[in-house]
Amino acid sequence: MTLSGRTFIPLAILAAAAYFLFRIHEILLPFVLSGTLAYLVSPLVRLFEVRGFRRQPVVIFLYVLFMSVIAISFYKLGLAAAFEAQDAARHMPTYVQKGGEVLARVRGSLNSSLVDYVAEHGRTWPQDILSRMPSFALGVLPVLKVVFLVPFISFFIIQEGPRWRDIVVGWVPSRYVEMTLNLFFELDNSLGRYVRGILLEALCVGCLAGLGFWAIGLQYSLQIAVVIGLANVVPYVGPVIGGILGGGVALFQWGGIAGVLKVLAVCAGVRVIEDWFIQPAVLQKAVRLHPVVVVFALMAGAELFGFWGLLFAVPVAGMAKVLLDVLCPWYRSQYGFDSPPPLPEVNRIPLV
Amino acid sequence: MMRWLKNYLFDPEFNRKRKFLQRISLFQGISRREFGHLFQALVTRSYAPGEILFHEGDVGRALFILESGHVEISRKNPSGETIQVVALNPGDYFGEMSLLDERPRTATAAAMEQVQVYLLYKTELEKLVKEVPHIGAAIMTHLAMLLAARLRSITESAPISLASTVKIKEAV
Secondary structure, three states: OOOOHHHHHHHHHHHHHHHHHOOOHHHHHHHHHHHHHHHHHHHHHHHHOOOOOOHHHHHHHHEEEEEEHHHHHHHHHHHHHHHHHHHHHHHHHHHHHHHHHHHHHHHHHHHHHHHHHHHHHHHHHHHHHHHHHHHHHHHHHHHHHHHHHHHHHHHHHHHHHOOHHHHHHOOOOOHHHHHOOOOOOOOHHHHHHHHHHHHHHHHHHHHHHHHHHHHHHHOOOOHHHHHHHHHHHOOOOOHHHHHHHHHHHHHHHOOHHHHHHHHHHHHHHHHHHHHHHHHHOOOOOOOOOHHHHHHHHHHHHHHHHHHHOOOOOHHHHHHHHHHHHHHHHHHHHOOOOOOOOOOOOOOOOOOO | HHHHHHHEEHHHHHHHHHHHHHHHHOOOOHHHHHHHHHHHHEEEEEOOOEEEEOOOEEEEEEEEEEEOOEEEEEEOOOOOEEEEEEOOOOOOOOOOOHHHOOOOOOOEEEEOOOEEEEEEHHHHHHHHHHHHHHHHHHHHHHHHHHHHHHHHHHHHHHHHHHHHHHHHHOOO
């Protein structure tokens, strides 16, 4: 099989673009996050746009509104977190004592080397963590850069809106316009639903976990619920984090295995509700991936790009699936490998 | 002040596009307030003089609405010669057959000068049918009426040959 110039040149450009993106992947994060934010905000902008409003004033209005809500939420959450931290500091001696008792009981029953290791090194851990704080604080700086860059970039992405699509469609040779549009609409439909769905799901899971923990009387249920909600953005990770965090707090709070079991029951309940009711409702028409593909994508993402690779592994795998779903049938139908969809039967019915 | 605010908040392009699309028979059943939803489904693209919008035989899934310029529709006869079927003017629309049945285009469309078109893609039409059923139904009804009218005109122009074709196909 030989490649003609018309096939080779676009393929070479695509390969060069992919290589370029891979080389600069470390600076892509703010752009990817901005695109995600744009996906979230675009339905709201559309609500105004269909009524004849200009895009720019709508985006400015929504930005001011969002920034105000975020600032107030951070202030309120910061206050709540400070109170909780104060409370945790007050109860710390009790927790340490209870933890020691639990450790002694476990040591008595198991006599394991792991327990010995924890007992021996456990006292030095807080100091280790404190000594690492300056480097951790420096590590937060790139995150702050992202926090300031994302609203800035996403403002321009949202403001341009569908004009990006029209510009790209204008570049494409006329023969491929319809295929490109198909790709755009499929990606837009599947990814838009996925991004909005996954965040709505995270919110529901966080609320449910918070309610469950509050019902069993677990301390710091709000904070743990927030962490579970955020961790739920990565498939299968939310309930595991919830179980570990909640179980740890329960162990210190009640000093026995019964509390841990209650927390695990809440996590399992949330997981069941998520699987049976929330996911089918919010991710109904989003791109569907086989669990094995999801696990593979997560591992590949983590291997290639670390935490952010883990976070964006599933949407990227979804994009790859949509690309295949669109390009393969198009190629087959365009080159006559597939028969077109059947027409309704007309032969037996007279023209009336 | 109020005038400035109105100009700043509302898009003058919106009214221009609405006035243009309201004149097109395909969108007759759509009310003034619903046109915003229709704009969201349309993609604009311009073509240079002589550029082919689509080739006869290409599988298509979009309807084209001509906003400015002229488009030539041509097709090949059995001997392979290209015959001009019609020249389309602003406000005309074409490509509706492939929009409905996703089959190869029955003709070639070429820009006779610089043209600007709106594209209504199948996925977006389906989205309109689901999300704003009134608009989707209005467009689909009009397309069905158009096809029925074409079929009727064919039946009226060649009633005997068509009737015999039906009988032959029944026998087969």
